[in-house]
Amino acid sequence: MTHDHDDDSAHGSELSEMQLRVRALETVLAEKGYIDPAALDVMIEAYETKIGPHNGARVVAKAWADPAFKQALIADATRAVQSLGLIDRVGDHLIAVENTLKLHNMIVCTLCSCYPWQVLGLPPVWYKSAPYRSRAVNDPRGVLADFGLTLPADAQIRVWDSTAETRFIVLPMRPAGTEGWSEEKLAALVTRDCMVGTGLPRAPQDIA
Amino acid sequence: MDGIHDMGGMHGFGKVEPEKNEAVFHAEWEARCLALNRAMAAIGAWNIDEGRAGIEELPPAVYLTSSYYGKWALRLENLLVKFGLVGADEIAAGHALRAGKPLAGKLGVAEVPVTLTRGAFARPAQAAARFKVGDRVRAKNIHPPMHTRLPRYARSRVGVIEAIRGCHVFPDSSALGAGENPQWLYTVLFEGRELWGDNTDPTLTASIEAFEPYLEAA
Numbered sequence: 001m002t003h004d005h006d007d008d009s010a011h012g013s014e015l016s017e018m019q020l021r022v023r024a025l026e027t028v029l030a031e032k033g034y035i036d037p038a039a040l041d042v043m044i045e046a047y048e049t050k051i052g053p054h055n056g057a058r059v060v061a062k063a064w065a066d067p068a069f070k071q072a073l074i075a076d077a078t079r080a081v082q083s084l085g086l087i088d089r090v091g092d093h094l095i096a097v098e099n100t101l102k103l104h105n106m107i108v109c110t111l112c113s114c115y116p117w118q119v120l121g122l123p124p125v126w127y128k129s130a131p132y133r134s135r136a137v138n139d140p141r142g143v144l145a146d147f148g149l150t151l152p153a154d155a156q157i158r159v160w161d162s163t164a165e166t167r168f169i170v171l172p173m174r175p176a177g178t179e180g181w182s183e184e185k186l187a188a189l190v191t192r193d194c195m196v197g198t199g200l201p202r203a204p205q206d207i208a
Numbered sequence: 209m210d211g212i213h214d215m216g217g218m219h220g221f222g223k224v225e226p227e228k229n230e231a232v233f234h235a236e237w238e239a240r241c242l243a244l245n246r247a248m249a250a251i252g253a254w255n256i257d258e259g260r261a262g263i264e265e266l267p268p269a270v271y272l273t274s275s276y277y278g279k280w281a282l283r284l285e286n287l288l289v290k291f292g293l294v295g296a297d298e299i300a301a302g303h304a305l306r307a308g309k310p311l312a313g314k315l316g317v318a319e320v321p322v323t324l325t326r327g328a329f330a331r332p333a334q335a336a337a338r339f340k341v342g343d344r345v346r347a348k349n350i351h352p353p354m355h356t357r358l359p360r361y362a363r364s365r366v367g368v369i370e371a372i373r374g375c376h377v378f379p380d381s382s383a384l385g386a387g388e389n390p391q392w393l394y395t396v397l398f399e400g401r402e403l404w405g406d407n408t409d410p411t412l413t414a415s416i417e418a419f420e421p422y423l424e425a426a
Contacts, residue, residue, distance in 0.1 A: 022237040022281055024302035026244055028294055032308030034251070035315065040243035042320045047242070048232050051324065091326020093373070110216030110359050112260055113276070118326060122242075124230050128276045130221040137216045137361065137414050138404045146224040156411050161216065163357045164393050164417035165256075165329040166373055193226070 052121035055086045056169055057190035059119060060201075061183045063096075064174040074098060077169065087118055091167075094119070098171045099197075103156045106144075106197030107168045108136035114162035116169050120192055127196065137161060147198045170197040177204045209353050210360060212268035217361040217404065238277040245280050247315045250323045254287055257383035261355040262287045331390035333375040338392065338420055343369045345396060346426035347418060355383035358422040366426045367398040370415060378419055392420040 029035045059081055063070040073080040077094040081087065094116060097105040109115065110133050115123040126132050135143050140157045144150070151157070160168045172194040178186060181204075188207045193199030215221075233239040249259055262283040263271075271279065288294040298305050315323065339345055347362045357379050373393040381389035400412030 018241075018275075018278060018281060019235065019237040022241045022244070025281065025284060025299065026240055027302055028298050028304055029244060029248070029288075031304035032294060032298075033314060034253075034293065034308055034311060035244065035247045036317065039315045039317045039320050040240060040247060042317050043243045043246065043323060044233075044239040046320065046324055047239070052232075087325075088321055089325045092328040092330060093326075108216075110361075111213055111357060112263065118324075122232055124227065125234075125276065126224050126226045129224065130215055130218075130272070131224045134215040134218040134221045135224070138400075138408070138412075140412060141409060143224055147226060154411065156413065157409070159412070159414040161359065161414060161416045163359060164373070164379075164419070165326075165376060166393070166395075166417050167326075198226075 047122055051117060053119075053190075053192035053195065054187075055121075056116070056119035056192070056195045057187040058086055058183070059084065059096075059169070060171060060190045060195060061186035063171055064178075064186050065181075065183045070171070073171065081119060091118055093166045095166055095168050096171050097158070097160065097168055099173050101155070101173070103158060104151050104197065105158050105160065105168075105170045106136060106140050107160050107162065107170060108133060109162040110134070110137055111161075111163060114165075114167065116167040118167075119169050120195060124192070144198065147193065149199060170195050172201050175201050175203055209264060209355065210351055211264045212271045213264045214360050216359045237281075241277045241281050241284070245284050246323055248284065248288075248293075250315045250319070251312050253291060253293060253311065255382055255385075256327065257355060257377075257379040258287070258385065259283065260379070261383040262290075264355060329376045330374045331377060331388060333392070334390055337372055339369045339372075339394060339423065339425075341369050341371065344426040345369055345394075345418075345423040347396070347416075347422055348424055350422070352380065354380070356380050356422075358418065359416060361403055362396075362398065362416050362418070365398055365402050367396040367402070367415075369394050370397040371395040373417065376419070378421070380419070380421070394418050394420070394423070396423070 030037055063073050073096045077096040078090050078092055082090040099105055113123055113128040137159050140159055175189055189201040191199050194201045263279050266279060266282055285299055289296050293309055344366060346366045347358060349364045375390045376393045378389040378391040381387055395415050396418045397413055397415045400408040
């Protein structure tokens with residue numbers, strides 16, 4: 001993480017104020033004996049390095065390469081992802097939804113920012129933003145256009161609003177021209193956005 | 209509550225603006241803020257629903273003009289005071305002025321991995337599920353003034369039970385500190401036109417995850 005963000009941000013004054021405010025909170029909580037700053041350091045490092053869409057990409061690549069795993073993933077994503085051993089213990093209620101030529105799935109949380117952290121990491125700013133949360137449920141094609149994505153006019157669009165503790169990950173379609181690819185190579189095609197439903201996987205020629 | 213957080217279907221917020229190669233955190237304080245919130249939740253200072261309610265109870269103008277982690281910082285301050293863990297005078301001073309309350313114990317380095325795993329919210333059923341897959345249901349026209357997970361756009365609308373997700377902690381009770389009160393959870397699928405009217409994209413369907421008390425037979 002960089003520490004010189006105050007200088008190059010348009011919101012420099014807000015950042016400075018927030019920095020002081022959060023630092024003061026941490027001081028109070030540490031002095032009260034409620035938190036251990038060293039534990040915070042470890043947690044932050046995990047969010048920056050261990051947890052992220054690379055885990056979800058491995059899950060998708062495995063589903064593309066292994067039909068039995070794909071079936072298990074659709075049946076019970078929590079259990080299937082656990083079986084890969086990427087994550088120490090996979091939390092409950094993970095649900096994988098499959099895109100097809102006729103059906104495109106998209107994930108949103110209109111009420112807050114629910115997102116499958118364990119497989120995708122922390123959500124990006126746009127996912128938590130008012131434009132996405134307001135429009136995903138009534139204008140998904142317009143939202144996809146903001147991402148530069150146009151779907152066939154006759155494709156069905158299914159929006160999943162994450163209004164409980166169930167969490168969703170999109171299983172995108174495997175790109176053509178990837179026959180015989182290893183899981184590792186396939187995983188390089190899988191973007192975060194294609195697992196949220198706001199993008200498609202990279203094309204094979206994009207990673208050549 | 210019918211708050212500003214319940215944004216599904218609202219107009220006027222403009223385009224979605226994805227950021228290329230977005231960093232996990234945009235400033236160090238965002239990371240500290242996230243970790244402080246999670247460290248306090250991890251020791252049971254409040255539950256996940258009380259935490260969400262803490263964000264929703266921010267004044268609408270503050271909600272809309274604060275950044276995401278800015279809201280988390282305000283929520284943390286408010287909940288610390290609400291639950292009597294820190295005094296407003298201590299937050300203002302930036303230092304503890306009194307000893308802390310005894311809690312279950314602070315989160316140590318060794319316990320961090322546990323916080324990275326999502327909690328389990330499924331609970332033993334208290335009664336048989338009232339609905340089955342394929343049933344037509346109407347989301348109730350209810351407007352509770354406190355935390356609820358039934359979005360406004362679905363209320364009074366008719367959908368179909370697509371899946372039964374088991375019996376889960378009921379956020380409407382949990383957010384009040386009134387116990388888990390487990391309820392059946394369903395995926396309810398709506399036609400776009402049922403939600404948004406005749407001019408809606410005919411290829412659109414949308415689902416919510418709805419607790420049984422939100423639903424009635426249709």
